[in-house]
Amino acid sequence: MRARGDSGTDGAEGGGSPGGPGEDESGGRAVVDLVDFDLAAQVAARLVRPGPRLGRDEIDDVVAELRLAAAEAAGPVARTAHLTSPEPMPPALVVDRASWARANVDAFRSLLGPVVVPVRPGGGRPAAAVDRAATAVGRRTTGAELGSLLSFLSSRVLGQFDVFAGIEEEQPGRLLLVAPNVVQVERDLQVDPHDFRRWVCLHEEAHRLQFGAHPWLRRWVTTEARELSADLLAQPRDMGERLSGVLQSLPDVLRGTGEGSGVGLADLLQTPGQRERVARLVAVMSLLEGHADVVMDDVGPQVVPSVAQIRSRFTKRRKGGGSFDQVVRRMLGLDAKSRQYADGAKFVRGVVGRVGWDGLNVVWTGPEHLPLPAEIGDPAAWVTRVHG
Numbered sequence: 001m002r003a004r005g006d007s008g009t010d011g012a013e014g015g016g017s018p019g020g021p022g023e024d025e026s027g028g029r030a031v032v033d034l035v036d037f038d039l040a041a042q043v044a045a046r047l048v049r050p051g052p053r054l055g056r057d058e059i060d061d062v063v064a065e066l067r068l069a070a071a072e073a074a075g076p077v078a079r080t081a082h083l084t085s086p087e088p089m090p091p092a093l094v095v096d097r098a099s100w101a102r103a104n105v106d107a108f109r110s111l112l113g114p115v116v117v118p119v120r121p122g123g124g125r126p127a128a129a130v131d132r133a134a135t136a137v138g139r140r141t142t143g144a145e146l147g148s149l150l151s152f153l154s155s156r157v158l159g160q161f162d163v164f165a166g167i168e169e170e171q172p173g174r175l176l177l178v179a180p181n182v183v184q185v186e187r188d189l190q191v192d193p194h195d196f197r198r199w200v201c202l203h204e205e206a207h208r209l210q211f212g213a214h215p216w217l218r219r220w221v222t223t224e225a226r227e228l229s230a231d232l233l234a235q236p237r238d239m240g241e242r243l244s245g246v247l248q249s250l251p252d253v254l255r256g257t258g259e260g261s262g263v264g265l266a267d268l269l270q271t272p273g274q275r276e277r278v279a280r281l282v283a284v285m286s287l288l289e290g291h292a293d294v295v296m297d298d299v300g301p302q303v304v305p306s307v308a309q310i311r312s313r314f315t316k317r318r319k320g321g322g323s324f325d326q327v328v329r330r331m332l333g334l335d336a337k338s339r340q341y342a343d344g345a346k347f348v349r350g351v352v353g354r355v356g357w358d359g360l361n362v363v364w365t366g367p368e369h370l371p372l373p374a375e376i377g378d379p380a381a382w383v384t385r386v387h388g
Contacts, residue, residue: 031112031229036143037105043147044101048154051097051180052187059179062197063094066177069198073205076299081291082357083364085212092175092204097154100178104150107164111222114168115230158182159204161211167222175208177201189313195306202299206292214364221284228277279373286376287363290344294352343376350379355387362386 054062070092078084095103159177166172177200186196211218300307351360363369363386375382 029116031115032109034139034142035108035112035146036139037109037146039140039143040108040147040150041102041105043144044105044151044154045098047148047151048097048101049151051155052183054183062179062183065194065197066094066179066182066201067092069201070175070177070205072303073198073201073299074209076302077202077205077209077295080299080357081206081209081295082361083209083213085209086215087172087212089172089208089212090174092177092201092208094177094179096180097178100157100160100176101147101150101154103162103165103174103176104153104160105146107162108146110164110167111225112229115226154178155181155184158185158200161204161207163211163218163221167218173208173211173218175204177204185314185317189310189317191310191313192306195304196310199296199300199304199307199310202296202303203292206295207288210288210291210364216366217364220367221281224277224281228274228281231271231274231277280370283371283373283376286344287347287371288344289341290346290348293341293345294348347371347376347379347382351383354380354383359383359387 074089157178158181159175162174162176165174182197182200183193186193189196297307297311300311304310348360351363363371363382369386371382372385375385
């Protein structure tokens with residue numbers, strides 16, 4: 001399945017990057033000036049693997065069905081989760097792999113836009129004396145690395161709520177459904193395609209509702225990720241090495257991977273405060289993924305006749321395939337991602353079993369009620385702390 005322009009999928013385009021590296025008044029540099037985001041998008045588009053072959057009518061049918069399934073998921077998900085969004089949320093965007101990669105390049109650009117990092121070398125040279133040619137090379141290198149990473153991930157993501165899209169303009173986030181990946185997985189699993197598409201949309205709609213019903217949560221996640229990025233980039237190491245490591249590791253952190261599981265992340269975490277911040281983000285991501293899984297499974301029997309078969313086969317798929325696939329999963333933190341779903345689901349079910357859905361929903365009322373890292377594995381401790 002190829003992108004359109006003319007393929008039936010929705011676009012996920014973003015704005016251009018700044019013209020070149022520059023310094024702020026403090027002698028630091030904005031991260032967006034140190035990464036060639038346009039090159040990242042180009043590299044991702046060039047390296048992305050083609051999806052399953054479909055005719056034009058088939059593509060249009062898949063896109064239309066995913067849009068409808070996402071819209072129809074909103075009501076059952078809201079009723080099951082006992083949550084409502086104060087404002088209507090924009091419709092889901094159905095995209096191809098290249099468009100998903102471009103959207104995530106834009107997400108990185110939006111996330112890291114306000115981050116300024118020190119660039120003064122240890123010898124006390126002024127920032128202006130930093131070799132601009134080397135900076136330009138590093139900018140392109142880092143952009144190419146980001147594009148390569150996203151091109152690989154683009155064939156594995158079924159859907160995503162883009163937390164960072166439009167965050168500075170206070171626009172709502174956007175829900176992306178990656179049509180070729182949905183088709184590929186439903187074929188691999190040999191499940192009913194109509195049921196599988198509805199099932200996927202239940203999970204992603206739950207994510208959209210989590211943030212739509214609680215706008216503060218997007219800002220909290222964004223602020224935490226930005227501060228962690230700035231903290232890691234401030235370490236006294238080569239700027240190119242640090243920036244490359246942060247860009248490779250942030251997807252792991254935001255997917256809930258945790259210390260030591262992602263590419264370069266363990267090496268970047270040098271202080272107890274950094275480790276604590278990552279652990280806090282991982283706990284929150286576990287909550288979000290576990291909550292979406294529980295809601296999806298509770299709603300599933302109402303609207304997805306073959307949900308038991310889909311869940312069984314999909315759970316096996318999450319564990320990975322052959323030895324090469326398992327190595328790749330470990331490198332990218334996908335094994336830890338699977339544990340995150342399971343740990344978060346146990347937390348949600350443990351809390352709901354004690355205080356019900358309304359008791360669980362206190363978790364969404366403010367940062368102080370988000371689960372601490374130790375509480376993800378001990379829901380009773382969260383209930384005691386929050387409910388007494």
